[in-house]
Each structure stands twice: as structure tokens, then as C-alpha cells.
Amino acid sequence: MLSLSVTFNKLSQAYPWIASPLIVLAPMRGIAGPTLAVAVSQAGGLGFIAFTGKNSGLEDLETASQLLRGAKEQDDNSLSGISIGGLLPVGLGFLLWADDLSDAVETVEKYRPCAVWLFAPRGGQEELDQWTLGIRAASPKTQVWIQFGTIGEATAAAGSTSPPDVVVIQGTEAGGHGRAHDGIGTITLLPEAADALRSSGIPIIAAGGIADGRGVVAALSLGASGVAMGTRFLAASEARVSKGYQREIVRVADGAKSTTRTTLYNRLRGTVGWPEEFSPRMVKNRSWGDSQAGVPFDELKRLYDEAGKTGDAGWGPEGRLATYAGAVVGLVHEVEDGKVIVKSVREEAKSITEALSTSF
């Protein structure tokens, strides 16, 4: 814990524009695009774009480059340049079971993001090693982040021949995909991971259950060097989400009661291929309720597809459409610009830290 400044310094050497505490935009598939990622980095955070295939991936990185170049030409000093040490100040996130390593290498080689975020291999540590080596060969200065939801996998990676530069530890409160059966909350997973990884010196980014300055200070206390947020950024104005989805994130309260881990919506949407050790946290709506009440899947699917045709009206109290979200959904109350989110969460974390330090 006393090494908090040390580990932050390690990160700020790699990402010199970041402010403390570090706020990271998690690479939410289909949702975290270049506009949001650039906004987060410009606010002193680190934005990850979610890779969604070679063509769209290349397009997204090109867009990010242009946005950064545009900002520079407008004398926007929020980042010192479009390229920091030869690297683009945004990251790129991959789902290893879904993405192709050669596509990843091509994109990374061309745009040199400052970091990649690897998650969910089908082939365990061996596949992580292949990706890590492949990325490093393509862009030696690009840092490799790997996300884990178990102590065992995180320590195996740290002790491997190709250890990551940063480990992301994801508690079970997280939205979207995480451990299906063997997850646990951030409040115990994170300190136990910090103990297990201490000797490696690898900085930890906490994910899962963090949506505001309170969660940030909690995560730093528990051993993280920074935090990643997903659900809070679902309510960013730049997020690539339907208005209906976004309104649902703002509307839903009581994260424990309102969300659950289930593969139901993946099946309803036709999302297939996730390794079975993962399942997503979802807002429970009518599809879930009807499923629990015994309505056959074919009927649920028919109703789901019908709801899909109604667009934004497919969400809401009586909605049926998939709403990937973390248990922090009850802490998200408004739509704001990505920069505002990053700055306000950081300021809140600072004021909490000050209040704590004067309280005993």
C-alpha cells in the first residue's frame, strides 16, 4: 500500500498524460469507440477502444488519430500530442476467443496504441503468451494489460515467461462478461490479488463495482493503482449505445436486486461463442422475469425480436432487450460527457481522501 505512489509513477511513465488517480475506460465491446476513448484520455484518464474486427478496428483507430490531431490543431492542450513517445494515447481491447491475433497485430502495428487489454482466451495462459509475444513483436512499447477474475489465473500470468505489464482484476459486481461461477466481490478479490502479485511488481487496475469517487478510493485502499469503469461510461454521451439502453442505465436502481449473471440475453441476441467460464451481468427485465416464470425460449425469442423492432421502446420497466450492466447501475444517475465523468470522479476521489485523512 505504501507503494501507491510508486506504482502510479510506473503507470505515469508509460502514460505521461494521466492524472492521479487513474481512471480507465474499459473496452466495452460495441460501446467503447474512438470518440469516448479519446475524451477519456484527454481528461487525464486512459480510454480503451473495443476492437470489433479488422475493418472496423482500423477505422476506429484512424478516427481516434484524427480526433487527436484535430485537438492538437485547435491548440487543445488536454493531450500534449497525438503521439506520446511514438504511441497513440488510447488503448485497444481484444476478446481473445473472438478476435484474430493476426488482425490484432496488423492494427497494433499500424496505429501503435499505448496499451492493449486482453481478455477471455479459450486456450488459457498459452494463448495469452502467444498474444503477448505477438503484440510486443508488432509494437514493443505498447503495454500489455490482461484482465483476470481469479487469483489463480492472475498469479499464473505474473509468473509466466511473458508476464503482462498491467493486470486488471475484475470483481463479480462487474457488468458485461466476467466469471460465471467462481467470481467474488472486488472487496476481497482485489486485496488477495494484490498480496499474490506483490512480488511481481505488476500494477493492478481494479474493475467491477466502481462508478464514482467512493469506489476509486476503495479500490486504491485495497491495492489497486488505478480503476477501470464500464457501467458509468454507458451513461457517457459519447458511448455507442441506444438511447433506450442508456436511459435504462440511468433509470435502474438497486444493483443487487436489478442485475444478475445470466447467459439468457446472449442466447436471445444470438451472441454465441463465449467460453463457458464466463457469463455477463445483465439488468433483469421482462425477458428474465418470463424466463423465470417458465415461458419457453422460443416464445421469449419471438417477444425479444418483436421488442427489438420497437427500438428504444424495447428498454424500460417493461422492456425485454439486453442491458449489459454492472451492479453499480444503481449509482449511475445521469448522462454526462466522458471528460466530465473522468474529472468529476477524480475530484470526488480527492475530496474523499482529504476527508478521510482529517477524520482520524
Add this chain to the structure above:
Amino acid sequence: MLSLSVTFNKLSQAYPWIASPLIVLAPMRGIAGPTLAVAVSQAGGLGFIAFTGKNSGLEDLETASQLLRGAKEQDDNSLSGISIGGLLPVGLGFLLWADDLSDAVETVEKYRPCAVWLFAPRGGQEELDQWTLGIRAASPKTQVWIQFGTIGEATAAAGSTSPPDVVVIQGTEAGGHGRAHDGIGTITLLPEAADALRSSGIPIIAAGGIADGRGVVAALSLGASGVAMGTRFLAASEARVSKGYQREIVRVADGAKSTTRTTLYNRLRGTVGWPEEFSPRMVKNRSWGDSQAGVPFDELKRLYDEAGKTGDAGWGPEGRLATYAGAVVGLVHEVEDGKVIVKSVREEAKSITEALSTSF
């Protein structure tokens, strides 16, 4: 959050011997007795004795009184007296579904503990109201703490005609009994509870997932005015646990992998009567493994009873005996005196707070 000092002051007015941050011994049934509870209070915390019926309850409170009197006669200044404002500086915890209100009233009236901790009614808010009114009639200055694992119940209690003096918010990482199906981790439950209870002004004590100074600072950041620990105190030298059980707490690592919520061990031990919305978090051992492998219950029960005859040898890597424990079990590494635990956790919390305040 800026009201942290305010809410601590509220607590220290009621419990003038406590030091900040407040560390509470959770009233673990059969385990938290007078020796441990007095030690915790003498160290500036607040120890709760778990009530286990009228006769043993009266005996435990008498023992606590004698211990406090003995300490006073020995000029032990760790508490200013055996009675603070007419109240005994230890608390008393009740399981409402199991305990008798008239027994509780008799014990509270005679010994006037500074607080009672109510948990797990079978009759919801109505039963909580009865207990609250009964306790207050018996001992008007005794504060009423009520433990909840859901936002809905906590807000209902806060808005009731007999609101508690303190609310304990229990995350799903907690050991022993908690919400069976609708729990969530402390990192999201606590801030959402804090938001929901803010207007009531009722201080929150966080429970579940806290075993050291890191967890304490996290809980305070998230909105708690103090923390309760159970599992860490299972490794207190004064805890009423078998050596085998205690060694198991120290031995077991990886709380996510090693523990689960299950009623299996209640059934094996013959513990019956818990309302179905609760189940305990347990260390998975051979009883669990065999159960998952399909061994019939009768055979599991026979093997469990045989293991019971071996005493302390019934725990361990190949053990079968019930080991109630939280997901923090991987953070507990040695047996220490209760006072040492309280003081070291408090000091660790302070040093983390200092490190945080200088890091950004």
C-alpha cells in the same frame, strides 16, 4: 462522505471509549463470547457477544461484567470503567428467528449492554419493530443495531416508526449467514445503501469482506462510519472455536475458490430453522466436494459424524467439518489476541489513509 467525522462523532457519543476508525466484533453465534468481546472493547473497538439462549446469555454477560470489573481493579485504563453512562461497554447480538424476545429483554434489562445487534427475523419489519420497542423499553439507552443485506429492507427500517440507531450493511462476501440469493458485494451494496439512508442520518457499519486495514479504509470511503469483522476474529486467540477450525481459517487461501454459500453444512450439522432467504458462506471441503460429485446425503452425514469424532482432525485439506467463513479467509494468516487484531487493523487503516492523502 464529508460527514465521516460527523457520523463517527455520533457513534463516539454513544460509545465514548471507541477509537477511530471503529472496529466491531460481529456477534458470531457460539464463537463471540465475553472474553473476546471485552478484549475488543478494551482495545477501543466494540465487541458483541452472541446470545445463545437465556441461561448461557446471562452467564456470558455476567462474565463480561466480571472481566471489566477485574480490569478496573487492576488499573487497566483501557476502559474507563465497567459501566459507561450506566451501560456495559459490550454489545449483545440476537438471531430473531431463533431467540425469544422475553429472554432478550430479561438479559438486556439486567446487564444493560450498550447495544444490541438484531438479525434475521422471520416476520420482517413488524418483528424488528417489536424487538426494537421491547429492547428500548427494557433499557432506553441501549442502542439498537439492525443488520441488512438488501437496500429495500434497510430503507424500510430507516423509514419505519422504530428506526434503528445503527444499520449494519452486509455484503455477500460475509462469512456465516447472509442473503442466500439476492446478495451483492460490499463495494456496490454499501454506497447504494449510504445514498438510500443519507436523509435518515443513521450511521452505517459495513460487514462482509473486511479483514484488515485495507478493507476498513475501503468501507469508510464507500460510506460506512465503522466496520464489523467476523472471519478475522475467528483467528483471535479468545474466539470460542476448535483449534482445528481456527487452523483451517489460517490455512485456507483464495477466498473466491475456497468458499461458497451453501446450506449443506447446516443440514449435516443438524442446524435447522434459518429463514430460507439466508444461507451461510462456508469453506468448501470434502463434504462439499463429495456432495458435488453426487454422494448421497445419508453417506455424507455418516462421514461427517465420523469426522466429528476425530475432533480437530476433522478439519484440514481433507476435512469434512463445517467451517463458516467469509471470502476474506484468504487474508487471515495468523492467530492473534483480540486486542492486537483491533489495534493493528486500526493502525493499518491510518497508514493507508496517510499514504492515500500524499499520493495525489
